[in-house]
Each structure stands twice: as C-alpha cells, then as structure tokens.
Amino acid sequence: MAVGAVARAALWTAVVAHLLVVEYLFIRYGQGKNSLLTVGKFFGLHLAAIMMLQIVLVARLPWLDRRIGMDRLTVWHRWIGFGLVWTLILHFTFIIVGYADLASQPPWDTFLSLAGVTASLLGMVAAVIILVVASISVRYVRRRLPYEAWHGLHLLLYVALGIGLVHQAFEGTTFDSTWATVYWWSVWGLVLAALLAGRVAVPVWRNLYHRFTVAAVVPESDNVVSVHITGQHLDKLPARAGQFFIWRFPGHHGWWRANPFSLSAAPNGRSLRLTAKAVGKGSAGLRNVPVGSRVFVEGPYGAFTTIHQTRPASLLIAGGVGITPIRALLEEPGGPTTVLYRVHTVEEAVLLPELQALAKARGAQLYVLTGRTGAGTPPNVPFAPANLAAAIPDIVQRDVFVCGPPAMTDAVVHSLRALGVPRRQVHAEKFSLA
Known part of the structure; x- marks a missing residue:
C-alpha cells in the first residue's frame, strides 16, 4: 500500500x-x-x-x-x-x-x-x-x-x-x-x-539548532530571484526535493509576513535554495534581502516527493515558476524521466540552463512547451489527452508529478484521468498557506 x-x-x-x-x-x-x-x-x-x-x-x-x-x-x-x-x-x-x-x-x-x-x-x-x-x-x-x-x-x-x-x-x-x-x-x-x-x-x-542565514541573493531574471540559505547542521534537516518551507525574513519584512516557497534545488546538507517570482509584496522584496540576515524557517512541508513514487519511470510537468520543485526532483536518482516545461516564451523559462545540464547528466528528456494555450490552427493545447499520449506513449506506466498554476494543474490532472493513469501515480500539490 x-x-x-x-x-x-x-x-x-x-x-x-x-x-x-x-x-x-x-x-x-x-x-x-x-x-x-x-x-x-x-x-x-x-x-x-x-x-x-x-x-x-x-x-x-x-x-x-x-x-x-x-x-x-x-x-x-x-x-x-x-x-x-x-x-x-x-x-x-x-x-x-x-x-x-x-x-x-x-x-x-x-x-x-x-x-x-x-x-x-x-x-x-x-x-x-x-x-x-x-x-x-x-x-x-x-x-x-x-x-x-x-x-x-x-x-x-x-x-x-x-x-x-x-x-x-x-x-x-x-x-x-x-x-x-x-x-x-x-x-x-x-x-x-x-x-x-x-x-x-x-x-x-x-x-535555534540550524540558525538559518541568507548566504546569497541571485537574480535569475527581471522578476525572478533565488535566495541561498545556509545554517548549522543542515545535513540533519529532514528535507527532501519537492518539499517547501514557510519563510520569514524578520529584519526585512517583519515577523508577520510569511511566504511558502518550495526548494528549487535538492537539499545537499550544506545549503537550501528558494526561487521566487515577484507576485506579492513578500516575493517582490526578496531581491533586497540583505546577505547575512537571519531567516526564520518552518518546515519542511509537503508530500510532493519521490517517497510516493510507485513506478520506475516518471514524468515531471511544470508551468512557469512551478518549475522550482520539479527542478529539485530532477536531481534525485531514478529511472527514465521526461520533463515538460510549459512557458509562453523560452525567455520566460526560469532555471533553463540548470535544467538542461541536469537532464543531460541524468539522461532525461527535457521539452520546453511554448506559445499561448488555444492559439494557432490547430489550437495549441499541449496538455490535451491526445497530445500527452502522443508525446509520452507509456504515460500510463509512469508516475506523474505536476506543479504549476492551478488552471494548468487541473487541466493536466483531468487529462491524466482521461488517459487512465491511476490516481496513485498522479502527484500534484498546491503550495499555499490558505
């Protein structure tokens, strides 16, 4: 079971x-x-x-x-x-x-x-x-x-x-x-x-035990930033690729502002990394978080991990900044893996060079799916059941991990059910507090 x-x-x-x-x-x-x-x-x-x-x-x-x-x-x-x-x-x-x-x-x-x-x-x-x-x-x-x-x-x-x-x-x-x-x-x-x-x-x-601290702030694009966190004894922190933390930056945003961000790299026992798109006040201000400032962290949380994987092969599907936990999951060893990364344009593909390097190292297949949904003739609907089946012929034999905007995630899950992918092989999680 x-x-x-x-x-x-x-x-x-x-x-x-x-x-x-x-x-x-x-x-x-x-x-x-x-x-x-x-x-x-x-x-x-x-x-x-x-x-x-x-x-x-x-x-x-x-x-x-x-x-x-x-x-x-x-x-x-x-x-x-x-x-x-x-x-x-x-x-x-x-x-x-x-x-x-x-x-x-x-x-x-x-x-x-x-x-x-x-x-x-x-x-x-x-x-x-x-x-x-x-x-x-x-x-x-x-x-x-x-x-x-x-x-x-x-x-x-x-x-x-x-x-x-x-x-x-x-x-x-x-x-x-x-x-x-x-x-x-x-x-x-x-x-x-x-x-x-x-x-x-x-x-x-x-x-108190890990004493989390901001080690670096790295802009990934005009509206996306990565924050690297270090601390003590991080090798004993029970975090896995695909999980998220609730982050607070007391000296920058105050104790009351908390944001759930997933790890954008698999935890390695030395540092943690979150990557966020500027949406609300919390994520927009991350670019200005001072290096060396303390961080209050809650977590790790979430069931979006490979402990739930039931098949050797996997399909990782991401939309927009939802690529962050998918990129972390791609670091974990496993069987045949395919990544579908949905963005409007290649320029919007966050962490793409890292994904390409990881895919090559793992022997995984990476496809960047661009264009606006419904545009063109025939309509651009990459996650329609027929298109998914054509792109991944053995999709029913894979575990599927999905992370992205709610509308995209719902569309993918609906198509997976239409294709007969068992529920136990479909893993989708919404990273939010309420």
Missing part, C-alpha cells in the same frame, strides 16, 4: 475509533433533563470532537504532512469547518430551546438567563468568535482580504478554543463517570500537545 494511503487509513481509523467511543459515552452518560437538551448535548459533544480533528489537521505533524500533504490537510480542514459551524448552530439552538421548554419561558428570556451563567457565557463568546472567523473564511470574502489580515483574524480561533475548553470544564455535566472524564480530557491533552509540538516546539527548536 502506498505511504499516502497508509497515512490516510491511520488518520481516519483513529477518528472513527474516537467517535465510536464518544457515541458509547453519550449513550451511557449523555442524557439531558429533557429530549431537547439531550439533542443539544449530542451536538455539543460532537462539536468538540470536530474541533479536535480540526486541530490535528492543521498541527503540521511531520508524519502526516509528508505523507498526505499540507494542501490536502488544509482542504479537509476547510470543508470540515463548515460542518463545525452547523454543528455549533444546532448545539446552541437546541440548548436554548431545551432550557426554554424546561423553564416554560420564551427562548429570548432563556438566552438572557443563560448569559448570566459563567459557563454558558463562555460558550456564547467562543461561538461568536467561531462564527465571525467562519464568515471571513467564505471564499468571496477571503479573496478580498490580504493574507496577513485573514491570518491574524483566523488566529482568534485559538482564543475560541481556549474559552471553549474552559466552558467544557465548567459545564462538567456530560459524563457522570470518572473514567469517561479521564478519557475525554486525555484525548484533548494529546490533541493540544500535537498542536504545540507541530506549530511551536519543532519550528522554534529547528531555528
């Missing part, structure tokens, strides 16, 4: 096992004072279970990340988040209606009465924070906010988490059993430990 499939099976088996225990505990100890409150407690219990899963998905645990990929974990986190919001609304509604029925008073009066109880008030505050953050995470709103602003507001969820935990501790009525209470808080302890380890302890320790 592929390593990604093993990781997914392990994660979801743990989730299902936990939910089965939760269901048992609820059936045994979760009865409320009336049927409405019982339903409200049911949703409250599962709201907490969903929050546990949400934390694990974004804890950036190395074992999960390099087997599943941050992009996929983040997508799961986003979609499960919608379920969390609806579960929260249902929990709140049934609790208010349940207590209103119990006290024979209008729901609004019940709401005001509960707001005067510390445990209930804490739950309400946590709920408001979650709903506010959920509203700014709707795609229409999210696309209109700078990443830094969205991320800063999103961090309020940790405040909601802390308040929610105190709310649960004060309530203390769900489980009338010592061992059930011990189990519940033990799981919470493990989840919080995973979060602190992945998001705080590991990054801080690695930066």
Whole structure:
C-alpha cells in the first residue's frame, strides 16, 4: 500500500475509533433533563470532537504532512469547518430551546438567563468568535482580504478554543463517570500537545539548532530571484526535493509576513535554495534581502516527493515558476524521466540552463512547451489527452508529478484521468498557506 494511503487509513481509523467511543459515552452518560437538551448535548459533544480533528489537521505533524500533504490537510480542514459551524448552530439552538421548554419561558428570556451563567457565557463568546472567523473564511470574502489580515483574524480561533475548553470544564455535566472524564480530557491533552509540538516546539527548536542565514541573493531574471540559505547542521534537516518551507525574513519584512516557497534545488546538507517570482509584496522584496540576515524557517512541508513514487519511470510537468520543485526532483536518482516545461516564451523559462545540464547528466528528456494555450490552427493545447499520449506513449506506466498554476494543474490532472493513469501515480500539490 502506498505511504499516502497508509497515512490516510491511520488518520481516519483513529477518528472513527474516537467517535465510536464518544457515541458509547453519550449513550451511557449523555442524557439531558429533557429530549431537547439531550439533542443539544449530542451536538455539543460532537462539536468538540470536530474541533479536535480540526486541530490535528492543521498541527503540521511531520508524519502526516509528508505523507498526505499540507494542501490536502488544509482542504479537509476547510470543508470540515463548515460542518463545525452547523454543528455549533444546532448545539446552541437546541440548548436554548431545551432550557426554554424546561423553564416554560420564551427562548429570548432563556438566552438572557443563560448569559448570566459563567459557563454558558463562555460558550456564547467562543461561538461568536467561531462564527465571525467562519464568515471571513467564505471564499468571496477571503479573496478580498490580504493574507496577513485573514491570518491574524483566523488566529482568534485559538482564543475560541481556549474559552471553549474552559466552558467544557465548567459545564462538567456530560459524563457522570470518572473514567469517561479521564478519557475525554486525555484525548484533548494529546490533541493540544500535537498542536504545540507541530506549530511551536519543532519550528522554534529547528531555528535555534540550524540558525538559518541568507548566504546569497541571485537574480535569475527581471522578476525572478533565488535566495541561498545556509545554517548549522543542515545535513540533519529532514528535507527532501519537492518539499517547501514557510519563510520569514524578520529584519526585512517583519515577523508577520510569511511566504511558502518550495526548494528549487535538492537539499545537499550544506545549503537550501528558494526561487521566487515577484507576485506579492513578500516575493517582490526578496531581491533586497540583505546577505547575512537571519531567516526564520518552518518546515519542511509537503508530500510532493519521490517517497510516493510507485513506478520506475516518471514524468515531471511544470508551468512557469512551478518549475522550482520539479527542478529539485530532477536531481534525485531514478529511472527514465521526461520533463515538460510549459512557458509562453523560452525567455520566460526560469532555471533553463540548470535544467538542461541536469537532464543531460541524468539522461532525461527535457521539452520546453511554448506559445499561448488555444492559439494557432490547430489550437495549441499541449496538455490535451491526445497530445500527452502522443508525446509520452507509456504515460500510463509512469508516475506523474505536476506543479504549476492551478488552471494548468487541473487541466493536466483531468487529462491524466482521461488517459487512465491511476490516481496513485498522479502527484500534484498546491503550495499555499490558505
């Protein structure tokens, strides 16, 4: 079984096992004072279970990340988040209606009465924070906010988490059993430990140990620059070709500005290299990063590596600056390899001389595909199923690694499925934070 499939099976088996225990505990100890409150407690219990899963998905645990990929974990986190919001609304509604029925008073009066109880008030505050953050995470709103602003507001969820935990501790009525209470808080302890380890302890320790520093800044073209990073004991950094880091340049951009850039060269134990195109403020300013300045690095992250390769032969497809992880992968030894590099013009082909030298050294085939998509007669559609099959006759027998603009990546993946390339042989990753 592929390593990604093993990781997914392990994660979801743990989730299902936990939910089965939760269901048992609820059936045994979760009865409320009336049927409405019982339903409200049911949703409250599962709201907490969903929050546990949400934390694990974004804890950036190395074992999960390099087997599943941050992009996929983040997508799961986003979609499960919608379920969390609806579960929260249902929990709140049934609790208010349940207590209103119990006290024979209008729901609004019940709401005001509960707001005067510390445990209930804490739950309400946590709920408001979650709903506010959920509203700014709707795609229409999210696309209109700078990443830094969205991320800063999103961090309020940790405040909601802390308040929610105190709310649960004060309530203390769900489980009338010592061992059930011990189990519940033990799981919470493990989840919080995973979060602190992945998001705080590991990054801080690695930066203190490796002491990353800018060694050189090399312009590759008018709008592309490479930054070389050195440090201590880099041979012990568990990075692989195809992975990416989250880079911060505190003395240049400030701590709040973080950018995910993949390695544009395979890690060699002595230095790291990122290559970026000037798109936003962060990447555009890299050309001016002072040599010798300190760098705060998080990672390595990503499942876009050869540990997922299932066949000896491979096809590497890149579009634009998406060539950076592909160029790194080309350094790794392997079987027959073909590289398709999609750019509008040859002049836009970043790192082309390096690619040509690497391809020659490895005996790999390199094709630069130019021109605008759809132009000409017949239309220029290099990644159409028929064209891919003609260029790579044995494509079904290869692992395919794809990195480029989302539209190109989607088109390639669609064509690969049309050609019958098994899903386990298709590797595509989006390098982004949200």
